[in-house]
Amino acid sequence: MVSPGAVFAPAFLASAVEAIEMAVIVIGVGATRGWRWTLTGAAAGAGVLAVLVAGLGRALTVVPIDSLRLVVGGLLLVFGLQWLRKGIRRVAATGLSGYKGGVHIDDDAPPPGAGFDPTAFVLAFKGVVLEGLEVAFIAVSFGATANAYLPAIGGAVSAVVVVGVIAAASQAWVRRIPRSALQLVVGLLLTSFGTFWGAEGLGVDWPGSDAAILWLLLLYTTTAAVATALLRRRPALTPARQP
Amino acid sequence: MIRAVVAFARFWYGFIIGDDWTAAAAVAAGFVATWLLLRAHVDAWWLLPLVVVGITATGVARDHARG
Numbered sequence: 599m600v601s602p603g604a605v606f607a608p609a610f611l612a613s614a615v616e617a618i619e620m621a622v623i624v625i626g627v628g629a630t631r632g633w634r635w636t637l638t639g640a641a642a643g644a645g646v647l648a649v650l651v652a653g654l655g656r657a658l659t660v661v662p663i664d665s666l667r668l669v670v671g672g673l674l675l676v677f678g679l680q681w682l683r684k685g686i687r688r689v690a691a692t693g694l695s696g697y698k699g700g701v702h703i704d705d706d707a708p709p710p711g712a713g714f715d716p717t718a719f720v721l722a723f724k725g726v727v728l729e730g731l732e733v734a735f736i737a738v739s740f741g742a743t744a745n746a747y748l749p750a751i752g753g754a755v756s757a758v759v760v761v762g763v764i765a766a767a768s769q770a771w772v773r774r775i776p777r778s779a780l781q782l783v784v785g786l787l788l789t790s791f792g793t794f795w796g797a798e799g800l801g802v803d804w805p806g807s808d809a810a811i812l813w814l815l816l817l818y819t820t821t822a823a824v825a826t827a828l829l830r831r832r833p834a835l836t837p838a839r840q841p
Numbered sequence: 842m843i844r845a846v847v848a849f850a851r852f853w854y855g856f857i858i859g860d861d862w863t864a865a866a867a868v869a870a871g872f873v874a875t876w877l878l879l880r881a882h883v884d885a886w887w888l889l890p891l892v893v894v895g896i897t898a899t900g901v902a903r904d905h906a907r908g
Contacts, residue, residue, distance in 0.1 A: 668872075673857065676868050679893065680859040683900045716852045793889050796868075800876050802886045814890060821894050825901045832905070 602749035609740040609753030615808050616732040617758045619791060621765035623674075623725030626784035629772045630681075631718035639719035643726030651734050656747075658738050661731060668799025670728045671792050677721070678788025685782025686822050690829035694776040721788075728795065733758060782822060790814040861903075867896045 628636035651658060733754050741750035775783060794804065794811050804810035858865050871892035878885035 672868065672872060675893070676857050676865045677859075679864045679868070679896055679900070680861070682897055683861070683864075683904065686897070686901050687904055717856065720856065789893060793893055796872060797875060797886060797889045800872060801879050802875065802889075803884070804886055810886075817890055818893065818897070821897055825898065829901065829905060 602746060605740055605744045605746045605749040606753040606756075609736055609750040610757045612736045612740070613733045613754040613757035614761055616729045616736065617761035619808075619811070620725055620729035620733075620758075621761050622787055623729075623791065624722050625765055625768065625772055626787050627718055627721045627725075629769075629775075630780055630784045631715055631721075635715040635718040636722045639722030640726045642719070643723040644730065646723075646727055647730040647734070650731070656738055656742065658731075658734055663731060663735065664799045664801070666728055666731065666799070667795045670724045671794065671796030671799055673724065673792070674721070674788050675792025675796050677717075678785050678790075678792050681781050681785030682789050682818070682822065683785075685779070685785045686825045687829070689779055689782050690826045694779050725791075730758075786815060786818050786822060789818055861900055864896050864900055867892055 624636060624640050650661065654660065737747075737751045737754035740753070741747035744750070772780075790811055793814050794808075798804065806813070871889050874892075875885045875888045878888065
């Protein structure tokens, strides 16, 4: 008989990785597009997830997670690339302190108080559904393997709660990121997650598993830094110098 | 009803294509190429990151040239 702690701990750690990915998406989108529709999308995603988990229970593994990864990863990737390119141009043109608080970060985002923002809603919704499903998969698979569902579910739920609390507390830190750089930072994150999930959905085995997200982030950050430096060396053509 | 359908289609067009259709096309091509390599038993984890770096570099260069 496996002890509850031997199931709880790995379920907690594995779920924490997925929960961190979920939190990064929600915080990044919320900070860039505004919180109202980001949190609404996240709540809607959690609702869909709750219905799926309650309806399917242990049969949750019938959900085609690879297809979901492919679709969500592909969409995050094409959208993240747009923000990455715009973010590089903006930082090259204005530097890191170009936009002060209260000014819009994303040119395409509706102004605060405007109506429904489908972009924020969809990004947060997809992030929560995909990562939430992965957490649920972890709870089901760890629980089934050890025939101890309660500690596995406890570990998974605890991880989501702990990461959620830390994420909520980190909002102040996110606000310290220079606003002109925020679109670039979120573009880098969406592009990294999109690459990872999209390729994983196709069947790619990433070297280092989930840690591959970190080296993807490093690769794309280096690319963005080089592109920004090159643009700043030739400022005559950058938007800041346009009439 | 028609207005809602148009708004829905416009949203997804902006989300996926945006102002540079070549990026979405290159990502789609990268996915197809990765899938084909995987089917040929090639461990193609490296392809999509290279595609992303290439798309970013060419997109920024094109924007730069346009001013």
